[in-house]
Amino acid sequence: MTERLRIAVIGYGTAGQAVAVLFSRDDHIVDIFERAPAPGPVGAGFLLQPSGLQVLWQMGLLDAVRAHATPVHRLYGDTPCGRAVMDMGYAGLDARLCGLGMQRGALFTVLDEARAGAGQLHAGVTIIAVDHERGLLHDSLGRVHGPYDRVVAADGAASALRDGTGGTTLDRMYPWGALWCLLPAEDWPHLQELRQRYVAARRMIGLLPVGTRPGDDTPRLSFFWSLPRADFARWEADGLPRWLEELHALWPEAAGRFAHLHDAGQLARAVYRDAVVRHWHRGRLVLAGDAAHAMSPQLGQGVNMALLDALALRDALRAHGNSEAAMQAYQQQRRAHVAVYQRWSRWLTPLFQSDRDAWAKARDVLLGPMGRLPGGRGHMLRVLSGTQHGWFGALPLQPDFIDALAGRALPRVVPATA
Incomplete structure (x- = not known):
């Protein structure tokens, strides 16, 4: 890089964290604007796929992540009567591959420490508009910040800046959300598996091992319960005992975990959006993360997509400088990867979160056999691992990364500036 840019990350x-780390390492001047007065993680846990883990490896952070995460080798979902609906393992792609279950607090800390104080973090500042031509930011108190050479809007699924790129083709709330919390793992027998239980498409319960976080050495599980957004108030009004009775009846094998649920205040509420934009950039403004491509969490790719966005944006600026060509290259690369996941997520969500019982019955009967068809299982595993690129391509995983993930190679060392 020969051009030092002044970059705003919203x-x-x-x-936003990954963008700030990567751009700071390239010696750009980075200002970060976060509306929360005390920035921190939002959410319980997630599954880092090989696609996102390769980005963290390239950033030199794989070992820091692995220190708190839990290897996940299998995704298994069944019904209360014991019918297996989903049974997929990473070994079907490569015996060395796995996912890593991780708490949001742990990844937040890893990325925050990797920033190492570079750039200036403006907490408690809500940016409500961006002048894409001049690179000026307008906040909720009427102040103006900038100008900036590049403005990266990474303000999440409910982005207030998404429309600034000149065309949102879809932006809607999903009718279903979820309740979630962290529970102690203790003697849970499936500590390397994501386990889910389905009752038609009306009930979906999950337990994902997510390891530990800084300051808390207790291994934990991320628990979620699918619920229509319109039923949140009814759930609270019905009271916890009634819900716990249903929960224990549907998944008695996990009763020991659910014994830790004793207060409705333990459970946070999550809602989801589906957003598709025609343009990822306009003038000096560019979108990243959920601001560019919010989708249902059904395929569990949100965090992985965010990491891939950050790396692709960094690489585009390295290759083309701060130009229209750089933004076009970034959009072209990421859209080819994201589009197939948005479509699959939109199609699959009603099979797991809806009132369409007939669809759920077809899912229970057909999903397993479809995964055993020639070519079908490989495609499903690539979608699972985040490595499907377009309808027929695959996102390449570097051999050195695969060895590092399996613990067979030295960690990648990344210089402070590249």
């Missing part, structure tokens, strides 16, 4: 979630 939002300090995974996308």
Whole structure:
């Protein structure tokens, strides 16, 4: 890099953190604007796929992540009567591959420490508009910040800046959300598996091992319960005992975990959006993370997509400088990867979160056999691992990364500036 840019990053979630780290390492001047007065993680846990883990490896952070995460080798979902609906393992792609279950607090800390104080974090500042031509930011108190050479909007699924790129083709709330919290793992027998239980498409329960976080050495599980957004108030009004009775009846094998649920205040509420933009950039403004491509969490790719966005944006600026060509290259690369996941997520969500019982019955009967068809299982595993690129391509995983993930190679060392 020969051009040192002044860059504004709006939002300090995974996308904003990764962008700030990568751009700071390239010696750009970075200002970060976060509306929360005390920035921190939002959410319980997630599954880092090989696609996102390769980005963290390239950033030199794989070992820091692995210190708190839990290897996940299998995704298994069944019904209360024991019918297996989903049974997929990473070994079907490569015996050395796995996912890593991780708490949001742990990844937030890893990325925050990797920034090492570079750039200036403006907490408690809400940016409500961006002048894409001049690179000026307008906040909720009427102040103006900038100008900036590049403005990266990474303000999440409910982005207030998404429309600034000149065309949102879809932006809607999903009718279903979820309740979630962290539970102690203790003697849970499936500590390397994401386990889910389905009752038609009306009930979906999950337990994902997510390891530890700085300051808390207790291994934990991320628990979620699918619920229509319109039923949040009814759930609270019905009271916890009634819900716990249903929960224990549907998944008695996990009763020991659910014994830790004793207060409705333990459970946070999550809602989801589906957003598709025609343009990822306009003038000096560019979108990253959920601001560019919010989708249902059904395929669990949100954090991984955010990391891939950050790396692709960094690489585009390295290759083309701060130009229209750089933004076009970034958009072209990421859209080819994201589009197939948005479509699959939109199609699959009603099979797991809806009132369409007939669809759920077809899912229970057909999903397993479809995964055993020639070519079908490989495609499903690539979608699972985040490595499907377009309808027929694959996102390459570097051999050195695969060895590092399997613990067979030295960690990648990244210089402070590249």
